[in-house]
Amino acid sequence: MSSSDSSSEKTMEKRNTLDEEGAFATANNSEENVVFENLHREGTFEDPTVRDQSLKPIASSKSSRGEGSEIQRTVTAQDWMGPDDPENPMNWALWKKVYHTTIPALMGFAITFGSSVYTPGIPQIMEELHVSSTVAILGLSLYVLALGFGPVLAAPLSETFGRRIVYLTTLPIAALFTLGAGFAHDPAALLVCRFFAGFFGSPVLGVGAGSNADLWHPIHRAVATSMFLLAPFAGPALGPTVGGFAAQYRGWRWTQWSILFVAVASYLYTIGNQETYKKIILQKRAKRLGIAPPVYHGPTGLAAIRYLLVVTLFRPINMNFTEPIVGFFSLYIAFNFSVLFGFFDAFPIVFEGVYGFDTSHAGLVWLSVLVGCIFAVITAIVLDRYYYRREHHKSHKEGRNGVVAPEHRLYAAMMGSVGLPVGLFWFAWTSRADVSWVSPTMAAIPFAWGNLCVFISAALYLIDVYGPLNGASSIAANGIARYTLGAAFPLFTNQMYARLGIAWATSLLGFISIALLPIPWILFKYGPGIRAKSQYDTIKA
Numbered sequence: 001m002s003s004s005d006s007s008s009e010k011t012m013e014k015r016n017t018l019d020e021e022g023a024f025a026t027a028n029n030s031e032e033n034v035v036f037e038n039l040h041r042e043g044t045f046e047d048p049t050v051r052d053q054s055l056k057p058i059a060s061s062k063s064s065r066g067e068g069s070e071i072q073r074t075v076t077a078q079d080w081m082g083p084d085d086p087e088n089p090m091n092w093a094l095w096k097k098v099y100h101t102t103i104p105a106l107m108g109f110a111i112t113f114g115s116s117v118y119t120p121g122i123p124q125i126m127e128e129l130h131v132s133s134t135v136a137i138l139g140l141s142l143y144v145l146a147l148g149f150g151p152v153l154a155a156p157l158s159e160t161f162g163r164r165i166v167y168l169t170t171l172p173i174a175a176l177f178t179l180g181a182g183f184a185h186d187p188a189a190l191l192v193c194r195f196f197a198g199f200f201g202s203p204v205l206g207v208g209a210g211s212n213a214d215l216w217h218p219i220h221r222a223v224a225t226s227m228f229l230l231a232p233f234a235g236p237a238l239g240p241t242v243g244g245f246a247a248q249y250r251g252w253r254w255t256q257w258s259i260l261f262v263a264v265a266s267y268l269y270t271i272g273n274q275e276t277y278k279k280i281i282l283q284k285r286a287k288r289l290g291i292a293p294p295v296y297h298g299p300t301g302l303a304a305i306r307y308l309l310v311v312t313l314f315r316p317i318n319m320n321f322t323e324p325i326v327g328f329f330s331l332y333i334a335f336n337f338s339v340l341f342g343f344f345d346a347f348p349i350v351f352e353g354v355y356g357f358d359t360s361h362a363g364l365v366w367l368s369v370l371v372g373c374i375f376a377v378i379t380a381i382v383l384d385r386y387y388y389r390r391e392h393h394k395s396h397k398e399g400r401n402g403v404v405a406p407e408h409r410l411y412a413a414m415m416g417s418v419g420l421p422v423g424l425f426w427f428a429w430t431s432r433a434d435v436s437w438v439s440p441t442m443a444a445i446p447f448a449w450g451n452l453c454v455f456i457s458a459a460l461y462l463i464d465v466y467g468p469l470n471g472a473s474s475i476a477a478n479g480i481a482r483y484t485l486g487a488a489f490p491l492f493t494n495q496m497y498a499r500l501g502i503a504w505a506t507s508l509l510g511f512i513s514i515a516l517l518p519i520p521w522i523l524f525k526y527g528p529g530i531r532a533k534s535q536y537d538t539i540k541a
Helices: 003-013 094-116 119-129 133-147 150-161 163-183 187-215 218-250 253-270 278-289 302-322 324-352 359-364 367-397 411-430 438-516 518-532
Strands: 033-036 055-059
Touching: 094 133, 094 163, 094 187, 094 218, 094 253, 119 133, 119 187, 119 218, 119 253, 119 324, 119 359, 133 187, 133 324, 133 438, 150 163, 150 187, 150 302, 150 438, 163 187, 163 253, 187 218, 187 438, 218 253, 218 324, 218 359, 218 367, 218 438, 302 324, 302 438, 324 359, 324 411, 324 438, 324 518, 367 411, 367 438, 411 438, 411 518, 438 518
Parallel strands: none
Antiparallel strands: 033 055
């Protein structure tokens, strides 16, 4: 055998390797780059080796074996079979990826809509069920508190059965409890049903971020994340608008029927979804083709349950107290989120008490919050396009393989941190009878804009800092703090406004927002040093 033939044989034996993003790096540039055009259909698979009948070269280069030589590729369920594996959700058609991105968004909208649509019916609930305002507000607080269990419930479900089963099973159960709440004739039944409606709806919120990670490369994830997070913020904004008309003209029970209408519509939209979770897709491939399934290296049985509890519950709680980045962002976002839910009490005090609006028209004021959220999404996308992507391209040019310091995700948070106190002080000192109702209505726009800007930025930053697994725990930590404090705030908002008055009660919130304002700015400047001292693996950039 000649030396050239020997060299060629060695070249053809070199293996392709997968990096952690699923990108396919060829071991030798002289080899032909090929991608799978089609996988064998069930019933046609005969051999675990696929020859060039199912492989077509996308680029060819001369090698010592000459052009047109056969290239063999082993069909495997251990990992994706290349950068263009058609079963990889990142390679789906754009319309299909957009469709699967909107599924958790719409379901998240339905669930969060259910939190706030309840609030305009609180006076009627007090009268019909003979309860105090605090007990009636518990229907909101318990629902919001239950939303915090989303990651704890979603993680074991999606890890075992995939994303699709979570979307198809949890929302119908939540809808049944919503139905029970609508038929409740005593406060205990109402509160129990409201809690479990939120509890079984919460996995949708917990698994949505995972679906986006399945579908989009990190460079495109900011746009997808921004659009996804708009829906859960749009839900609380539109809820009082719909609930106001439902409660005023049809009674408080129709606030619950409204939730069912939205839930059914979003569920019907979801029926056509496919699995996006890599492990489940590979398992199905193995079963279909009769080849070895992906090797699972993690714990099994009770150890697996313990592991998932650690990742979704105990580790998030630990990170809130031991990781400054997680702890301070959790505190900041939890406060902002709580003020938003406190407005469910504050808006009726202002617009019904000061300006004489009826229930339905007071609910329309919440459209200003929706406008602010839309502006926040636009802001986040623009900043991603003009700043983060520029750094990403610069990283490639400098040979850093696209690695970007996560602090470049914080531009939206730094801008939004200014909008929060502006909106709160504006609302505080213009909510009086001698000033038009338009002014406090407009004040909600910068607050909502700043709130969502901070949240989008923080979500992207935490994932970039801690990576997929610990990043999920950091997001769960944020959710636990956010929903716990958000559940508590409405219980004392009425009393706070009664004691301090509209101006000073809202100003107190404004002063707290000023105290928290430096958090994203400090992390932008000192984040690399803080990351270096973390007890968890963090990005080195």
